[in-house]
Amino acid sequence: MTPEEIRRYFIDNPPPKEVDWKPHAKITDSQAFLNHTFVLINNHRGQLDSCPAWWRLKEFYGDMKKQDESQK
Template identity: 70%
Template sequence: MSPEEIKRYFENNPPPKEVDWRPHAKITDTQGFLKHTFILIGNHKGDINKCPAWWRLEEFYQDMVKLNEQK
């Protein structure tokens, strides 16, 4: 998937406002998190697969897809 595809997914399937995302991470504003992450990815120069923001976005996307499938 590309960042644009993930962005479209979240536009059509918005995540909950707050997410207990990992044992060590609670996101209290998922839209803010996504906005910030997309800005970081857009500003990244070089291979997207070496961008830490991209790693987080992919993980968050996968977890939100699983959460939606469980509903």
């Protein structure tokens, strides 16, 4: 999975505006969160796997995908 594939997934399957993601993380504007995460990834100088924003994005993607699948 690449950042671009995840971006396309979220274009086709936008998350809710507000997401209680984790007990210690509430996202109040998921589009702003995603946009900021993609900017951080694009500006990262180094291997993608060493970018904290990439790990956050993959985790968020996995959690949203599970939630989408459970609602079907």
